[in-house]
Amino acid sequence: MRYLKHLSLLLLLSFLVGCAPMPNLPQSDDEGATSALYERSFETHVPNVAMLNLFFTQMPKGGDLHHHYTGSIYAETYLEWVKNKGWFIDSCTFKIVKVKGNETCKSVSVDELISNDTLYRKLLTLWSDKDFDNHSHEQLPPDSNFFNTFGYFSPISDQYMDVGLNIIKERALNENVSYIETMLSRVGVNSAEFFSAEEAKNINAALRHATTQEEVNALLDRISTVYTQNQSFDAKVHHFVSEVEHRHEGIDTENFTMRFQTYAVRVLEPLQVYTDLLAGYKAVLSSPLIVGVNIVAPENNTVAINDYTLHMRMFNYLVSHYPQVPHSLHAGELTIGMVEPKELLFHITQARKIAGADRIGHGVDIAYEKESLSLLKELKEHAAVEINLSSNEFILGVAGKEHPYTIYAAYGVPIVISTDDSGVSRDNLAHEYVLLASRYHPSYATIKTYVYNSINYSFLTPAEKAKVKIQLDKKFEVFEREMSTLAKNLK
CATH class of the missing domain: 3.20.20.140 (Metal-dependent hydrolases)
Known part of the structure; x- marks a missing residue:
């Protein structure tokens, strides 16, 4: 019973946390106005995400x-580095290839890859989470897709x-x-x-x-x-x-x-x-x-x-x-x-x-x-x-x-x-x-x-x-x- 009471209290607190007032602390006029501006993003049923984007882009974030x-490096940057190295991308596996060989699939340069929108967009879905939710065909589970990305760009990630x-x-x-x-x-x-x-x-x-x-x-x-x-x-x-x-x-x-x-x-x-x-x-x-x-x-x-x-x-x-x-x-x-x-x-x-x-x-x-x-x-x-x-x-x-x-x-x-x-x-x-x-x-x-x-x-x-x-x-x-x-x- 004591466990259930503690759990009930915890659930109640978690429900209230979004609207519970903070302790009364001294506020400057500007701080109060900033808080009020933030709250204006919630005046309608749906939060004003555009205003929140503006607010948090400007806000110091420690x-x-x-x-x-x-x-933390974007796929586009990794491709720039691959190009700098003179390396290639396997057009079937989308893995980095350092030297062209007699591979089954053609290895393409970064410029060739980017000029082919189908290949380029496919690479972005494998080297990042881009467009994952837009797919309707069979694909990897999300966690596999996420962690597999590191295997694609790992050959270049520490080069620069x-x-x-x-x-x-x-x-x-x-x-x-x-x-x-x-x-x-x-x-x-x-x-x-x-x-x-x-x-x-x-x-x-x-x-x-x-x-x-x-x-x-x-x-x-x-x-x-x-x-x-x-x-x-x-x-x-x-x-x-x-x-x-x-x-x-x-x-x-x-x-x-x-x-x-x-x-x-x-x-x-x-x-x-x-x-x-x-x-x-x-x-x-x-x-x-x-x-x-x-x-x-x-x-x-x-x-x-x-x-x-x-x-x-x-x-x-x-x-x-x-x-x-x-x-x-x-x-x-x-x-x-x-x-x-x-x-x-x-x-x-x-x-x-x-x-x-x-x-x-x-x-x-x-x-x-x-x-x-x-x-x-x-x-x-x-x-x-x-x-x-x-x-x-x-x-x-x-x-x-x-x-x-x-x-x-x-x-x-x-x-x-x-x-x-x-x-x-x-x-x-x-x-x-x-x-x-x-x-x-x-x-x-x-x-x-x-x-x-x-x-x-x-x-x-x-x-x-x-x-x-x-x-x-x-x-x-x-x-x-x-x-x-x-x-x-x-x-």
């Missing part, structure tokens, strides 16, 4: 804390990374975004260089058979010792750090900051996953530009499902050795029907309570988690949730009242709004705020809280956060003054 470098980072920066500046925290790449240490195939096979089997944190710790101690005693491991980490620092040159300005996360890929063998995580932690300790570690790839993948708890225990081990290194984890990017029901019961819970995640990426399956009520309290006090509305809708089919945003908001869990893969989804951060507003109608004060959350829960240093927040204060003063003027001129 930071974008959850996005992937490769998924310095250019790509500047493109992401320019887009951020155009959107009035002050800070971006980009999931860049793995460090690139190959476990096969340190362990024989037979050793790796035995280690992987032992890790997968371990049933307690203590057993996992003992195995990770042995692996870590091999890496600690081998100078080439540290050399590879330092090479990665040097590359990041080189590519970052000229990015930061007085009004803009970019930092990076590195990650492991959860669909690989356990030894390689741990190798990537350990290398990532050491990279964070080696450079102020690399601020966090993550784990990526489809959470519903068979390997990812089977090794999920093991991966969380790897983070638990690393947190105990490197407590100063922040980490945000993709967790709960699942929904009913996507996996067996038992897999919806614990992913976010373990990401926070075993792995100690500072932020949760996605967190969509919260309503299905067995310990959801205690988990909400845990998140409210110790972590933030990165909400990615566009990708959640496309990959999971979760949107509107099916999305757990209302639960998190009602409970007071810190929320940040982010893009995930804006190049694949073909949107931007302003669009994510438009979706948020048009679907849930949070107050302007609540939206400002989310903007400041994107700095408060970033992995910047305290001094860097203070600097960006002062800049954000000034930007909001300008924005609210402009919106106040706009409100006076609108009839």
Whole structure:
């Protein structure tokens, strides 16, 4: 009964969150006028999306804390890079071909591809989510279409990374975004260089058979010792750090900051996953530009499902050795029907309570988690949730009242709004705020809280956060003054 009472209260709060007033806080005249202008977009039954687009394009948006470098570059840009390289596109598979051969299908240049509208439009549907909903013929499931895009542009994605980072920066500046925290790449240490195939096979089997944190710790101690005693491991980490620092040159300005996360890929063998995580932690300790570690790839993948708890225990081990290194984890990017029901019961819970995640990426399956009520309290006090509305809708089919945003908001869990893969989804951060507003109608004060959350829960240093927040204060003063003027001129 007590559970039902708590659940009923939670559902009531989630229903009321869109219209519940915020606490009475002092407001400037311009801030009040800006809030009133925002509310004018909801005067009719259907929100005025055009006005919301204008409003959020102009609004300072703080930071974008959850996005992937490769998924943030548009397909058109990747094609420019393919052309620069003198590479080709296979006209059947739409894969990048570096050298023309005796292939069954003709390899075409980028110019030839673009001149053929049928081929060009087909490529855009495979390299991004473009026109997916317009198709009436047989096609891949949405999640497969989304994640397959990375395989198409992966050969070119890191060839012009310095250019790509500047493109992401320019887009951020155009959107009035002050800070971006980009999931860049793995460090690139190959476990096969340190362990024989037979050793790796035995280690992987032992890790997968371990049933307690203590057993996992003992195995990770042995692996870590091999890496600690081998100078080439540290050399590879330092090479990665040097590359990041080189590519970052000229990015930061007085009004803009970019930092990076590195990650492991959860669909690989356990030894390689741990190798990537350990290398990532050491990279964070080696450079102020690399601020966090993550784990990526489809959470519903068979390997990812089977090794999920093991991966969380790897983070638990690393947190105990490197407590100063922040980490945000993709967790709960699942929904009913996507996996067996038992897999919806614990992913976010373990990401926070075993792995100690500072932020949760996605967190969509919260309503299905067995310990959801205690988990909400845990998140409210110790972590933030990165909400990615566009990708959640496309990959999971979760949107509107099916999305757990209302639960998190009602409970007071810190929320940040982010893009995930804006190049694949073909949107931007302003669009994510438009979706948020048009679907849930949070107050302007609540939206400002989310903007400041994107700095408060970033992995910047305290001094860097203070600097960006002062800049954000000034930007909001300008924005609210402009919106106040706009409100006076609108009839």
